Amino acid sequence: MPSIRSCALAALAGLSALVTVQGADLTGNTKNLFDESMTFLDKIYDSKAGYLRYFYYPLAASAHETRSSGWYATGLLQRNKGNDRQEAIKIIRNIIDGQHKDPKDEWYGDYQVYPEEPTVGTKAYPAVVYSTWDPNWRGFVGTTLMVIYEEFSHMLPCDLKDLMLESLYNDTVGDGYRNGGLVKGALNPSYTNPSVMRAVQASWVGRKMKDGNMTAYGEDYGSQIIDLFNMNNTLSEFNSAVYNGVSLYALTMWVKYLPADSILYQNGERMIKEIWTSLGQFYNANLKNLAGPWDRTYGYDMNEYFSILACYIWTMVGKEYAPVYDEPWTMAHADDFEYAPIIAVLAPFHDSLVPEDVKEKFRSFPGDHMVETAAFAPPGDAAVRNITSWVASNLTMGAMSFLDDPKNWDHSSQWNAAVTQWGRFDGSVGYFTLYPTVHALDSEVGQGWMNLTYPQGNSSSKFTFVLAPNPLGAKRDMNSLDDISGLNIKVSGSVNATPAITFCGLVGGSCSPKFGFEFWNVTFTMPNTPEGAAALPNLFLEIELEE
Numbered sequence: 001m002p003s004i005r006s007c008a009l010a011a012l013a014g015l016s017a018l019v020t021v022q023g024a025d026l027t028g029n030t031k032n033l034f035d036e037s038m039t040f041l042d043k044i045y046d047s048k049a050g051y052l053r054y055f056y057y058p059l060a061a062s063a064h065e066t067r068s069s070g071w072y073a074t075g076l077l078q079r080n081k082g083n084d085r086q087e088a089i090k091i092i093r094n095i096i097d098g099q100h101k102d103p104k105d106e107w108y109g110d111y112q113v114y115p116e117e118p119t120v121g122t123k124a125y126p127a128v129v130y131s132t133w134d135p136n137w138r139g140f141v142g143t144t145l146m147v148i149y150e151e152f153s154h155m156l157p158c159d160l161k162d163l164m165l166e167s168l169y170n171d172t173v174g175d176g177y178r179n180g181g182l183v184k185g186a187l188n189p190s191y192t193n194p195s196v197m198r199a200v201q202a203s204w205v206g207r208k209m210k211d212g213n214m215t216a217y218g219e220d221y222g223s224q225i226i227d228l229f230n231m232n233n234t235l236s237e238f239n240s241a242v243y244n245g246v247s248l249y250a251l252t253m254w255v256k257y258l259p260a261d262s263i264l265y266q267n268g269e270r271m272i273k274e275i276w277t278s279l280g281q282f283y284n285a286n287l288k289n290l291a292g293p294w295d296r297t298y299g300y301d302m303n304e305y306f307s308i309l310a311c312y313i314w315t316m317v318g319k320e321y322a323p324v325y326d327e328p329w330t331m332a333h334a335d336d337f338e339y340a341p342i343i344a345v346l347a348p349f350h351d352s353l354v355p356e357d358v359k360e361k362f363r364s365f366p367g368d369h370m371v372e373t374a375a376f377a378p379p380g381d382a383a384v385r386n387i388t389s390w391v392a393s394n395l396t397m398g399a400m401s402f403l404d405d406p407k408n409w410d411h412s413s414q415w416n417a418a419v420t421q422w423g424r425f426d427g428s429v430g431y432f433t434l435y436p437t438v439h440a441l442d443s444e445v446g447q448g449w450m451n452l453t454y455p456q457g458n459s460s461s462k463f464t465f466v467l468a469p470n471p472l473g474a475k476r477d478m479n480s481l482d483d484i485s486g487l488n489i490k491v492s493g494s495v496n497a498t499p500a501i502t503f504c505g506l507v508g509g510s511c512s513p514k515f516g517f518e519f520w521n522v523t524f525t526m527p528n529t530p531e532g533a534a535a536l537p538n539l540f541l542e543i544e545l546e547e
C-alpha cells in the first residue's frame with residue numbers, strides 16, 4: 001500500500017487552514033429532515049459503546065450496528081454541538097477498528113456488520129455472503145467515510161484522516177475481489193446501487209493514494225454503468241424507491257467530489273437529472289407512490305414503508321408531501337430512516353441539480369398520462385425490458401415485459417413486474433401486484449387494462465397476485481375480487497377466471513406477510529381442459545375505480 005502522508009504533510013506546510021470544504025448549511029425542509037432523524041438516532045446511540053444500537057427488525061438485545069453508526073457520525077459532525085465531534089471521532093475509530101484486515105480473506109477490507117459478532121470465517125461463524133458479511137457494506141461504509149473526509153476534514157485529527165484513507169484503500173482493494181458473473185457476492189455494473197458506490201470510491205481513493213490503476217479501474221467501471229444507462233436513460237436497477245435513493249446518493253458524490261477529468265464527474269449531473277425526470281413520470285403525488293413496475297421494493301405502498309426516496313422528497317418539497325408517517329421510525333423498513341442525516345448533508349448540492357418542474361411533480365399530480373420506457377440489466381436480462389405504465393389521478397397500472405437468462409437470475413419477492421395501485425375512501429392506497437414465479441413475461445398496458453402472458457408457460461403455470469387487505473371500515477374477508485374496496489377488476493384470457501384466494505397474515509393464515517405487509521394471495525390457474533392445456537397462460541385485466 002502506498003504510504004499515507006497527505007494530512008501530516010499538509011499540516012506541516014500550513015495548508016490545513018486552506019481546507020474550505022465544510023458541512024453544508026442546512027435550512028428549511030432539509031434542516032427539518034436532519035433534525036428529526038438526529039433526534040431519533042440520539043435516542044438509540046450508546047455513547048459507552050461508541051455505536052448506535054442495532055435497529056434492524058427483529059430488534060436485537062445488546063447488539064450495536066456498524067453502518068448506521070457511520071451515518072450518525074456524519075450527522076454529529078454536521079451538528080457539532082456539545083460532545084458531537086468527540087463522539088463522531090470515537091465512532092469512526094471503532095468502525096475502522098472493526099474492519100476486516102486479512103488480505104487473504106474474501107471479505108478483506110469490508111466492515112463488521114456489528115461489533116459483537118464472532119470472527120467471520122471461524123467454525124462457529126462461517127463466512128456467508130450477505131449474512132455474516134455483506135460485500136455491499138464496503139460501498140456503504142466506504143462512501144460514508146469519503147463524505148466525512150470531504151465535508152468535515154477541518155474537524156478531524158490528522159492521524160484519523162490518514163487512518164480513514166488507509167481504511168478506504170483496504171476497502172477498495174477488497175472490493176476488487178468481487179468480479180464478474182452473477183454468483184453470490186460478485187458485482188456487475190447492472191447491480192446499480194453498489195456499482196455506483198464502487199466507481200466513485202475507486203476513482204477517489206485512487207486519486208488520494210496516487211494509485212493510478214485503482215482510479216482507472218473506478219473510471220472504467222463507471223463507464224460501464226454509464227453505457228447501460230445511456231441505452232434508455234434509465235438505471236438497470238429500475239424504479240426502486242429504496243435503491244434509487246442509494247444510487248442518487250452515490251451519483252451526487254460523482255459530481256461533488258471528483259475532478260473535471262473524471263468520466264463520472266462528466267456524466268453524473270445528467271444522470272441525476274434523467275433519473276429524477278423518470279421518477280417524476282412514475283410518481284403519483286395523490287397516492288404518494290411510484291407507479292409500478294418496480295425492480296426491487298421493500299413493500300407495496302411507500303406510505304407504509306420507509307423508502308430512501310422519501311428523504312429526497314422531504315428535502316425537495318417538504319415532509320407534508322413525503323410518503324412518511326409523522327414519526328417515520330415507526331414505519332415498516334424504518335431502519336432506512338437511519339440514512340437520513342447523510343442524505344441531508346448532501347441534499348443542498350443534490351437538490352440543486354434537480355429541475356424545478358420535476359420537483360413540482362412530487363408536490364402535485366400533473367394529470368393522467370402514459371409512460372413508456374425500457375431498462376436493461378445483463379447478464380440477468382436476456383433482452384431489454386420494456387415498461388409501460390398508465391398513471392392516472394387515483395389509479396396507476398404498470399407492467400414490464402422481461403426475459404431472463406435463467407442461469408443468471410432468480411427473482412426474489414422484491415420483483416414486481418405488474419402493479420396496480422389505487423386510492424381508497426379512507427385516503428389509503430390499495431395494491432394488486434404480480435408475484436414473481438416465472439422467467440419471462442409479455443405485457444401490454446393501456447388506460448384501464450393490462451394484458452399479461454407467460455410466453456414460456458404451460459398448463460401448470462400460475463398467476464399469483466399480492467392484494468392489499470381492505471382498509472378499516474370495509475369488508476375484512478375477501479371471498480372474491482368483488483370484495484375489493486374501491487376497485488373493479490374484470491378477468492378474462494386463457495386462465496380460469498375464478499382465483500383461489502388465501503390470506504398471508506401477521507399471526508395466521510396460509511402464509512406469512514412480505515416485508516411486514518399482510519396480503520391476500522390471489523392465484524389464477526389454467527383450466528383443466530384441452531383448451532387450457534393447449535393455450536399460453538394469459539390474463540387480461542380490465543380495471544376501474546368503483547363508482
Ligand SMILES: *[C@@H]1O[C@H](CO)[C@@H](O)[C@H](O)[C@H]1NC(C)=O
Binds near residue numbers: 096101102166167
Ligand atoms: C489494511 O490492510 C493491511 C493488510 O494489507 C493491514 O495490516 C492493516 O491493518 C489494514 N488497515 C486497516 C485500517 O484496517
Ligand SMILES: *[C@@H]1O[C@H](CO)[C@@H](O)[C@H](O)[C@H]1NC(C)=O
Binds near residue numbers: 176177214217
Ligand atoms: C488494478 O485494480 C484491479 C481492480 O481492483 C485489481 O484487480 C488489480 O489487481 C490491480 N492491479 C494492480 C497492478 O494493482
Ligand SMILES: *[C@@H]1O[C@H](CO)[C@@H](O)[C@H](O)[C@H]1NC(C)=O
Binds near residue numbers: 231373374375384
Ligand atoms: C431502449 O434501448 C434499446 C437499445 O438501445 C432500444 O432498442 C429501445 O428502443 C429503447 N427503448 C426506449 C423506450 O427508449
Ligand SMILES: *[C@@H]1O[C@H](CO)[C@@H](O)[C@H](O)[C@H]1NC(C)=O
Binds near residue numbers: 383384385386401402
Ligand atoms: C423490448 O422491445 C425490444 C424492441 O424495442 C425487443 O427487441 C425486446 O425483445 C423487447 N423485450 C422483451 C422482453 O420483450
Ligand SMILES: *[C@@H]1O[C@H](CO)[C@@H](O)[C@H](O)[C@H]1NC(C)=O
Binds near residue numbers: 425
Ligand atoms: C380516490 O378515490 C377515493 C375513493 O373513491 C376517494 O375517496 C378519493 O377522494 C379519491 N382521491 C382522488 C385524489 O381523487
Ligand SMILES: *[C@@H]1O[C@H](CO)[C@@H](O)[C@H](O)[C@H]1NC(C)=O
Binds near residue numbers: 452538
Ligand atoms: C393479450 O396478449 C396476447 C399475447 O400477445 C394476445 O394473444 C392477446 O390477443 C392479447 N389479448 C387482448 C385482449 O388484447
Ligand SMILES: *[C@@H]1O[C@H](CO)[C@@H](O)[C@H](O)[C@H]1NC(C)=O
Binds near residue numbers: 457458459460461
Ligand atoms: C410446465 O413447466 C414447468 C417449468 O418449466 C415444468 O416444471 C412442468 O413440468 C411443466 N408442466 C407441464 C404440464 O408441462
Ligand SMILES: *[C@@H]1O[C@H](CO)[C@@H](O)[C@H](O)[C@H]1NC(C)=O
Binds near residue numbers: 435523
Ligand atoms: C399463493 O397461493 C398459491 C396457491 O393458491 C401457492 O401455490 C403459492 O405458493 C402462494 N404464494 C404466495 C407468495 O404466498
